[in-house]
Amino acid sequence: MRIVLFYSGIESFNYFTDQLVKELTYRNHEVFVLDLRNPSAEDPHSYAHFTSFLQEKVDLAICFDGFGLKEELFIELWNAQDTLAINILMDHPLRFHPTMEQHPRRYIQFCCDRNHVDYVRKYFGREVAQVEFMPHAGTVMEREQKVPFSQRKYDILFSGTYYRPKEQLAKINQWFPEGEPMNEFYKVMADYMLEHSELTTEQAALDTIRQLHMQVSDQQRKTIFRCSEPLDWMVRMYQRERVIRVLAEAGFDLWLLGRGWEDHPCAGYGNVHWLNDRIPFAETLSYMAEAKINLNVMPWFKAGTHDRIFNILLQHSLPLTDTSSWIDENYTAGEEIAIYDLKDLERLPQIVQRLLQDERRTEEMIQKGYEKTKRNYTWKNCVDQILQLCK
Incomplete structure (x- = not known):
């Protein structure tokens, strides 16, 4: 097939696009990536090169959060070419009402949470004829060897932004x-x-x-x-604030990677370390690999997934996360993943202490979680699901 994907102003989406391109190219599909930031005509991802690619029919257009599908120009283009448009939502569909109301004629939307699928079917069933659940994906890195657990730089790492809830x-x-x-x-x-x-x-x-x-x-x-x-967004930040505060006040060394942590109430604590403001998405994976435990706070996906969990396991680290019904159904707590309860954060320091002290058990959990994730939740699996729907 001839397939178009997109670069946008969201750096993590561009990384995800590159992972899809690798997998699609490996399967001998003809792929073009259009840079929506409008680079010079000489750039291989320019509109000039895109125009040349359009001389033959495009079978499939794949994007994240509507970039490359929602604009009137692209709606008309994909309709004219009878192209199947695939929109992979990385967040709640309540953010994307306009896209769901106006999109190419042949359109499939993926959601990372089963509640989100239900939301689309209930409130946008007429506008979105086909919506499917697809878990987020993680990246299998090609490192020669993993960092020995006892030699890792960080006991506890959190990768993500923080904004004041108020x-x-x-x-x-x-x-x-x-x-x-x-x-x-x-x-x-x-x-x-x-x-x-x-x-x-x-x-x-x-x-x-x-x-x-x-x-x-x-x-x-x-x-x-x-x-x-x-x-x-408020409730996400509120829970991130609580989780970090509980562990900081318990005396654990915490390492934070992302924007905004200078505004956290515990930012001045001696055991709270701010690693970096903003780094490319791919580099965060190397940080994850250097941590014994990677914290996760689910972005209010109560029946869904998040790529952070998959990437943590694929970097041979342990995700310590609140849960969702999907996580409960697909991972075994205490064997493949570590879970805490937002309603019982008083127990969180005990959970962390046990995981850090019993390194053998923690490494066994990581290995089991790694094996399951590598089998089921990589970009290869996403491409499998996309292409299956194209048959």
């Missing part, structure tokens, strides 16, 4: 000024989400609607979901 919540004011009914609605919803960590964002919105005895139309309900994005 600043995320305050973004609601851009849409609904203080004092307006919907501003008050989202404040109530925010408190409810912080109290009920087991709920999805959309379920918290529905519960708040009922709690406040609101009468809303179907379209108003969808708008409420769409405008809940700042709360989705």
Whole structure:
């Protein structure tokens, strides 16, 4: 097949694109990557070279979060060529209502959480004819040997950004000024989400609607979901803040990799170390490989996956994460992965202490998790699923 993929301004997506390109090229497909940042005509990923590639029909266009499919130019182009458009969502579909409402005629959307699939089918079933669940993927590195467990630089590493939760919540004011009914609605919803960590964002919105005895139309309900994005970010950051605080106050050495950690309440602690502000996605994998334990806080995917878990295991490290129904069904806690409970963070220091002290058991967990992940959750598996749907 002749396939187009895309580079965008999101560096991690470009890394994911490269992984798909490697696998598709290995299978003898003809692949072109268009750089949406509009490089010079001489660049191999330029629009000029793209125009040449279009001289023959494109069978498949694959993108992340709609980049290369949602723009009117591309909708018309893929319709004219009768190209199958594949959109791999890396986040909650509530962020992508416009893309789900306007996209190429032949369109398949992948979601990384089964609740997200249900969301699309329930609220956008007419617009999105086919939506499928596909787990995130990890990268198998070609290192000569893994770093011996006892010689690793970091006991506990967290890779990801941090923003002050209150600043995320305050973004609601851009849409609904203080004092307006919907501003008050989202404040109530925010408190409810912080109290009920087991709920999805959309379920918290529905519960708040009922709690406040609101009468809303179907379209108003969808708008409420769409405008809940700042709360989705708020609760993620709130839980990241809690997890790091608990371990910092317990005295563990923590290593943080990503933007914003200078704003964390424990940033000044002597045992909290900020490694770097922003590095290329591929380099984070090397940091993961140097850690005994890599922390994860799920991005509010209650029935889904996250690439961080897969990448941690594929770097021969142990993910210590809160869970989801998908994780519970596909990994065995205490054998292939380590789990903590957001509702019982008082136990988190004990869990960490045990994992660091019993190195043999921890290494056995890593090996079992590595083997399962390598079999089932790599970019090869993603390409398998995509191509299966193209038959």
